[in-house]
Amino acid sequence: MKIHIKNGRLIDPAHGVDKTTDVFIAAGRIVGAGDTPAGFTASCVLDATGCIVCPGLIDLSARLREPGFEYRATLESEMAAAAAGGITRLACPPDTDPVLDEPSLVEMLSHRARLPEFAHIHPVGALTTQLEGKALTEMAELFEAGCIAFGQANRAIVDNQVMLRAMHYAATFGFPVWLQAQDPFLARQGVAHDGEIAARLGLAGIPVAAETIALSTLLHLARETGVRLHITRLSSAAGIEMIVAARAAGIAVTCDVAVHHLHLCDHDIGFFNPQARLDPPLRAQRDRDALRARLADGSIDALCSDHTPVDDDGKQLPFDEAEVGATGLELLLPLTLKWAREMKLPLATALARITAAPARVLGIDAGHLAPGAVADLCIFDPAAEFHVTRANLKSLGKNTPFLGLSLPGRVRYTLIEGHLAYDGTLG
Amino acid sequence: MTRNPQLTAEGELKHLLTIEGLPCEMILRILDTAAPFASVAEREVKKVPLLRGKSVFNLFFENSTRTRTTFEIAAKRLSADVINLNINTSSANKGERLLDTVDNLAAMQADMFVIRHASSGAPHLIAQHLAATGCDHIHVVNAGDGRHAHPTQGLLDMYTIRHYKRDFSQLTVAIVGDVLHSRVARSQIHALTTLGVPEVRVIAPKTLLPSGIERLGVRVFHAIDDGLRGVDVVMTLRLQNERMQGALLPSTEEYFKAYGLTQERLALAKPDAIVMHPGPMNRGVEIDSAVADGRQAVILPQVTFGIAVRMAVMAMLGGT
Incomplete structure (x- = not known):
């Protein structure tokens, strides 16, 4: 699967990257950021407008x-x-x-x-x-x-x-x-x-x-x-x-x-x-x-x-x-x-x-998004809020001191080795 | 943090969970309400009908014959039906969850729970649970929870002090003994500071004082002679035998030597100082018999006043 993450703000702390750009993934790895790599045809495009794209x-x-x-x-x-x-x-x-x-x-x-x-x-x-x-x-x-x-x-x-x-x-x-x-x-x-x-x-x-x-x-x-x-x-x-x-x-x-x-x-x-x-x-x-x-x-x-x-x-x-x-x-x-x-x-x-x-x-090679890195990504909307309620928690553990609060940031997509593991747009 | 769970939005008493956070006027109102109840006991028919038709459940998850009895007498003098449950010998041993026990008793149309529990905060948990399950009409009276609070004891102590000293605003009060493990001491400290007692002292070895105790507004003394000098009221605390375990104290003998209230030590207090004890006493451990039976002791009046104060609390919570 080839994924094109469009228009997100890429933050890759390990490499000091913080800019709005596109990210390209193929075969479970990052293949590039910025311009579309030669010969890349996306099978899936994820719109990350307004979102942070990070490891x-x-x-x-x-x-x-x-x-x-x-x-x-x-x-x-x-x-x-x-x-x-x-x-x-x-x-x-x-x-x-x-x-x-x-x-x-x-x-x-x-x-x-x-x-x-x-x-x-x-x-x-x-x-x-x-x-x-x-x-x-x-x-x-x-x-x-x-x-x-x-x-x-x-x-x-x-x-x-x-x-x-x-x-x-x-x-x-x-x-x-x-x-x-x-x-x-x-x-x-x-x-x-x-x-x-x-x-x-x-x-x-x-x-x-x-x-x-x-x-x-x-x-x-x-x-x-x-x-x-x-x-x-x-x-x-x-x-x-x-x-x-x-x-x-x-x-x-x-x-x-x-x-x-x-x-x-x-x-x-x-x-x-x-x-x-x-x-x-x-x-x-x-x-x-x-x-x-x-x-x-x-x-x-x-x-x-x-x-x-x-x-x-x-x-x-x-x-x-x-x-x-x-x-x-x-x-x-x-x-x-x-x-x-x-x-x-x-x-x-x-x-x-x-x-x-x-x-x-x-002690592992992870947590960054350089070309060639495993495509583990989190794409989140920093302006949206997460309401901590029992119903909103997917974990079977529903107990937290933060129940009832609204906290900043909502995950929109999670990718694990280039696989879409979570799609928050599905509601 | 949520609103003080024992007061209604209008500031009325809904439960009595702790003295901490009770306004001074509320404490005085409880003491004022208790005064006429003290005379009920002197009547030929020792009853008033304020709680007629109401069911008071004494839920004692920890043994206490004395406190349970005084609550029982107080409720009966208010004409309530009293049901005593010693739960540490029944369902808790069968593994029933605390809140399941509460749900069951709530379903029996209880009007008031009087709760004694070994865990600090258990009455708070129960009060919150009753609110969450729509059983808000049931009032909770804390009859002692862990090391946290024993509010009716604190109130009856204030009643006793007011009876003998009239005015709180000029007093020096010393609390002597195992403050670390004492719910009584915590309730006394909150009551005394709220009522405006200018100097509240605690006297104990460092092993029997919780860290940060001075933040509760007390002056700490480790030497009993210094701490007793010039006080108006001496409140002794019970020292439990298990304190000899866990390296808190070497022996009851040494404790008596260093902290036992004797006539010689009491002579350091004001000549008209009163001596109080929440009971049951360990003679020769925290208090010498000569003091316990002496003219300055008001230990038995405390017990009598305790019934009136508990009647006042129950009447204010559940009275119609």
């Missing part, structure tokens, strides 16, 4: 809930949500049931996901078996099966000797390790940021030290082992400053932040709103402001959706009993645009955090 979004953390939690979401439902959100590539954490700690499970997941309208998936394999933090998984085998990195999802490795060895082993093969920085003891029973709001509402707190102490350990061990460390879902101002300092000291570390933490803080718990029950917890306003600024200046590499479908039974509970997580695939682009607008950032800078930058974290 397909890359999400570093999206739970698809398969295998094991199909009552909350299925591969089909969440892939439809990803396409509707302009996401063409995503990494999924290993906390499925069973856990992604065996090559056959990873192969099965990759096989199930191999449909043309499905985003490319990159499973993050379990770093320890059952995520128990005791024994190493067969990382080389898991890598062969398609894992791009190894991690623990939300679960900690308590034993630092195991952590040291896991990092050493991963570093032996050059595998990246992706970890959340949260001390499990300081976070024990905690459900909200340890501060004034938690004190007022009588909620058990998780202090910022839970993040900084864990981060300090991880950074020390990363220096010791030379492993490529990626910190997922930072939550605090102190945390990001530690990462900036570690980089300056020569430690190879990247990091991301979840899109909810860019817009919300502990005040948004309001009257015990279980939608605001997230992991890590929403922190204070100054933490949120620091995350926003540090993502803008590039200290935080990437923005992820931390997509976690939770059903109503899991959310319609008192705050401390409610399940953590929120739906995010379809909100990643609108919330990125909202942040960019509020921070007065150039669109190209904002889009880089969800395209070129996560591609670099993944």
